[in-house]
């Protein structure tokens with residue numbers, strides 16, 4: 001690959017070899033004015049990933065190409081310093097999506113060579129790629145759309161036929177996996193393993209990025225949900241939400257369970273739609289149609305499945321103590337809401353008693369809590385939504 005392509009696809013092994021061949025000391029990279037642009041672009045790269053899309057520049061000349069190439073190791077240092085699994089997933093996905101946009105415009109010859117780099121060998125035929133079915137399964141397994149199922153593909157002598165854009169889509173998965181594993185897989189450094197000078201360089205940016213990421217999580221989790229209370233969600237739904245935010249495609253059954261749960265507890269179709277707008281395959285029109293269908297556009301709204309069904313489809317993830325006493329994710333949420341409101345009422349009542357009797361708030365609350373145990377037992381025995 002030429003330098004421009006290495007700059008645009010900095011996660012390929014040839015790009016790492018190119019950076020190594022420059023023999024740059026860490027000190028120079030971190031402090032020399034010659035690499036200021038690369039450092040700034042590294043920070044920008046991670047910030048853009050946080051917003052969802054890394055913009056690739058039009059590269060003019062070797063100097064810009066080198067800066068773009070060197071920005072990648074800087075970006076990686078920052079992601080390691082932020083030290084958050086979801087953040088790492090988000091970054092890896094953004095890198096893969098940016099590369100995918102470019103790959104779609106590359107020639108078939110380039111894609112074939114690129115695929116080899118990731119162990120995705122293919123043969124060209126009639127404007128298609130023919131892949132061994134084991135490679136196809138490996139790279140298409142995260143894709144849950146029916147069209148990717150092996151049974152829905154043309155298969156000849158153990159080879160699966162895919163179109164050029166589909167091959168590029170499989171490469172997106174391969175890149176995402178490589179970038180993510182290189183940042184959080186076995187044997188990779190954690191933030192505490194980074195050299196002191198790297199940590200010092202990264203610290204101010206990492207703090208800012210963490211804050212921005214927390215704000216984004218809250219925007220998704222609280223503001224956009226209106227009166228919905230995400231901190232009270234059952235573990236299965238919280239897990240599905242975290243996966244969606246990290247850009248992981250959900251199995252169809254979990255997608256249905258999460259969507260119907262959120263709609264039932266009062267989230268709007270637009271808010272649910274916004275949640276899915278991080279998926280690499282996001283198709284607003286199609287997703288909105290599916291959400292509206294679950295919301296009842298064609299008659300009756302669908303209810304989320306009970307725990308037993310969730311277990312059958314392998315969607316009961318993170319079961320905890322309260323899960324033992326309910327049999328529907330909505331019951332979990334109802335109970336959590338009940339306890340939260342009850343607690344709030346008791347605190348307010350205790351405050352009033354402080355005013356009327358001159359007791360301390362702690363004393364008043366202590367009295368209330370003495371009778372709470374038996375009452376909680378009664379509440380847990382009430383019927384939830386089935």
Ligand code: SF4
Nearest residue numbers: 234236307310316323
């Ligand atoms: S037991 Fe029910 S509510 Fe709890 S994690 Fe499993 S499916 Fe969700």
